[in-house]
Amino acid sequence: MKKVILTGDRPTGKLHLGHYAGSLENRVRLQNDYELYVIIADFQVLTEHLNETKLVEQSIRDLVLDYLAVGIDPGKVSIFVQSRVPALTELHMYFSMLVNLPRLKRNPTVKEELKKSGKELTYGFLGYPISQAADILAFNADLVPVGEDQVAHVEQTREIARSFNNLFGKVFNIPEPLIGKAKRLPGIDGDKMSKSRDNAVYLSDSPEVVKKKISKAFTDPKRIRANDPGNPKDCVIFQYYKYFSKEGEIKSIENKCMKGQMGCVECKGRMAGIINDFLLPIQKRRSEFEKKPELVSQIIIEGTVKAVEKTNSVLAKARKAMYYDYASIFSEKGGGEHGNTNTSSS
Ligand code: TRP
Numbered sequence: 001m002k003k004v005i006l007t008g009d010r011p012t013g014k015l016h017l018g019h020y021a022g023s024l025e026n027r028v029r030l031q032n033d034y035e036l037y038v039i040i041a042d043f044q045v046l047t048e049h050l051n052e053t054k055l056v057e058q059s060i061r062d063l064v065l066d067y068l069a070v071g072i073d074p075g076k077v078s079i080f081v082q083s084r085v086p087a088l089t090e091l092h093m094y095f096s097m098l099v100n101l102p103r104l105k106r107n108p109t110v111k112e113e114l115k116k117s118g119k120e121l122t123y124g125f126l127g128y129p130i131s132q133a134a135d136i137l138a139f140n141a142d143l144v145p146v147g148e149d150q151v152a153h154v155e156q157t158r159e160i161a162r163s164f165n166n167l168f169g170k171v172f173n174i175p176e177p178l179i180g181k182a183k184r185l186p187g188i189d190g191d192k193m194s195k196s197r198d199n200a201v202y203l204s205d206s207p208e209v210v211k212k213k214i215s216k217a218f219t220d221p222k223r224i225r226a227n228d229p230g231n232p233k234d235c236v237i238f239q240y241y242k243y244f245s246k247e248g249e250i251k252s253i254e255n256k257c258m259k260g261q262m263g264c265v266e267c268k269g270r271m272a273g274i275i276n277d278f279l280l281p282i283q284k285r286r287s288e289f290e291k292k293p294e295l296v297s298q299i300i301i302e303g304t305v306k307a308v309e310k311t312n313s314v315l316a317k318a319r320k321a322m323y324y325d326y327a328s329i330f331s332e333k334g335g336g337e338h339g340n341t342n343t344s345s346s
Helices: 017-030 050-070 086-096 101-105 108-117 123-137 148-168 207-215 236-244 247-258 264-290 293-321 336-340
Strands: 004-009 035-040 077-081 143-146 176-179
Touching (some): 004 017, 017 035, 017 143, 035 050, 035 293, 050 077, 050 264, 077 293, 086 123, 086 148, 086 293, 101 123, 108 123, 123 148, 143 148, 148 176, 236 247, 236 264
Parallel strands (some): 004 035, 004 143, 035 077
């Protein structure tokens, strides 16, 4: 039996190189050896973008196009939409009774996001880590590949799983986080690559846009002339070489920079070329899928059907453990539709 992985993203726009290094690359690698589910977390979009709900549908499409473009294989991976999987909502409700308010308010990622938004806290926002725990536990996932900012949520998930198991008997696995290395690929300003910081190189950026962005990237600030000796460790572009290039080229770039034998302009031009070569096949695949919107819909529908099946079987166990299956009322004979929609595959 393959181990189960659950991971995913909020549909808020196109993906960038930071996503690639932090998670997509991992997913493509893991898809062969694990039962992999990728959640498109549309509920979570509502925590921040309640007045832009009109954009979510296109963002879901963009997200899936990016997944397919980088080589996520829909024959191996189930890509699904969070709001279309009812078991997630029901488990969220049960789990919300297992977490107290001070615990939720202590979550460092929630605190950080709250500070950024500057708004009054909503009930739904404070609870989204509980919803995320439902996402993970509904699949009885073994592993959750995430960036560092999500580790707090996996920790919360583990606590909820333990609380539930203690109260009702063992239903849920205790999942482990698998932390991605997004740090390897900072944004062009040296900060974490992110849409909101406007420092990202997108998987769908054209060669001209890539060239322009790379030419603006932060390099060693003490280096003024091309033949000044440079400090690769203070340079964003060198981080990119370390990610994209082989050992030999990395060493050679490092040497030439430190000896003032290669200027930043040349070095950046080369890196833009490397990134464009990397993006070319990805963009080719993306444009192939862009021409087939029905195929993309089909992939999402099939992934969602699989997610519904899988989570219904876990939900059935949770209901039973809680004595909330109400077998005498909603049994095969007596209950008709209502009892069986969510328990049929147990
Ligand atoms: N919170 C994640 C993000 O911001 C998205 C997400 C929702 C997720 N549910 C998840 C990630 C479950 C991993 C596992 O991108």
